[in-house]
Amino acid sequence: MTMARTCAAYNLRRASRLVTQAFDQALSPTGLKVTQFSLLVSFLLSPGSNMVQLAHWLxxxxTTLSRNLKVLEKRGLVEMVPGEDRREQQVRITPAGRKLFEQACPLWFRAQERVVGGIGHEKWAALAKELRSLVAGLK
Amino acid sequence: MTMARTCAAYNLRRASRLVTQAFDQALSPTGLKVTQFSLLVSFLLSPGSNMVQLAHWLxxxxTTLSRNLKVLEKRGLVEMVPGEDRREQQVRITPAGRKLFEQACPLWFRAQERVVGGIGHEKWAALAKELRSLVAGLK
DNA sequence: CCGCATTGCGTGTATATACATTTATTATAC
DNA sequence: GTATAATAAATGTATATACACGCAATGCGG
Structure with a gap:
């Protein structure tokens, strides 16, 4: 029964659940969940990309991206604008979205410090690097 | 904008999504998702525990555990039996559940090999250890 | 042009997840 | 012993996630 301890899905999913809870709690004054915060970051980092590119990067x-976007759109934090290719939708952050994002940043930082502090920044940096390798092997 | 690369939630959630997809695909002949597979493992490992203990361990x-159980119960893979304390519910795997679990094991193994093979077993062992530290710091 | 493959995106359905609240049972204070 | 606190679990609601499928726009071979 070594499965329980070594299973990649089990270990990653459990860590993901707990870390998500920590960030969601920290961000709760803004009403944002960390998923939504991450989406805002990715829009800010790659303003011109369409949904397919964003989804791949994430x-x-x-379809998950599409539905997660709906939540942000409903709150008026982003708006969808059709691209030149009329099949495409592009995402644009509204002023309200940008403002909320800036309010969220220090909250994010505190959560990150708390979570990463549990193992130390260097170990986290190494862990994150391995995670990226793992991800690269699956894409 | 170092957030994007270092954010613990972002990195873990993304890895979790991709790894989950890999395991779910591998397990699809059984109709089990890796979440459900993990639940079966945990019931087999700790037969007497109630929901609170299981949830904490996982x-x-x-309430998530409760609802995930419903899916397994609907398929007749587990059954709920009231404990001595009539508030408690205990989970018992049915013969059908045990049989399906055994069918799933080799599929799980192949997925694990594929996912872990991307970075190597040793690196995975180290990564899993760090993940457990991270989790321990949050519980 | 026109027909068809491709591409970008949305919908239907199902599971996964958690917080706030509610219900039922047990334990405890008095 | 009863009133109240504490505990175990389920429900209501909302987001997160992905697969199968369908629709609209584009590109391309003839």
Missing amino acids: GMDR | GMDR
Whole structure:
């Protein structure tokens, strides 16, 4: 029964659940979940990309991205604008979205410090690097 | 904008998504998802525990566990039996559940090999250890 | 042009997840 | 012993996730 301890899905999913809870709690004054915060970051980092590109970068199904966007759109934090290719939708952050994002940043930072502090920044840096390798092997 | 690369939630959630997809695909002949497979493992490992204990061990909200169980129960893979304390529910795997679990094991193994093979077993062992430290710091 | 493959995106359905609240049972204070 | 606190679990609601499928726009071979 070594499965329980070594299973990649089990270990990653459990860590993901707990870390998500920590970040969601920290971000709760803004009403943002960490998923939504990450989406805002990715829009800011790659303003011109369409949904397919974003989804691939996030390692997230296209339809998941689509539905997560709806939540942000409903709150008026982002808006969808059709691209030149009229099949495409592009995402644009609204002023309200940008403002909320800036309010969220220090909260994010505190959560990150708390979570990463548990093992130390150097170990986290190494861990994150391994995670990226793992992800690269699956994409 | 170092957030994008270092954010613990982002990195873990993305890795979790991709790894989950890999395991779910591998397990698809059984109709089990890796979440469900993990639940079966945990029931087999700790037969007497109630939901609170299981949820804590899994780093999962009680209500999430409750609802994930429903899916297994609906398929007749587990059954709920009331404990001595009539507030408690105990989980018991049915023969059908045990049989399906055994069918799933080799599929799980192949997925694990594929995922872990991307970075090597030793690196995975180290990574899993760090993940457990991280989790321990949050519980 | 026109027909068809491709591409980008949305919907239907199902599971996964958690917080707030509620219900039922047990334990405890008095 | 009863009133109240504490505990175990389920429900209501909302987001997160992905697969199968369908629709609209584009590109391309003839």
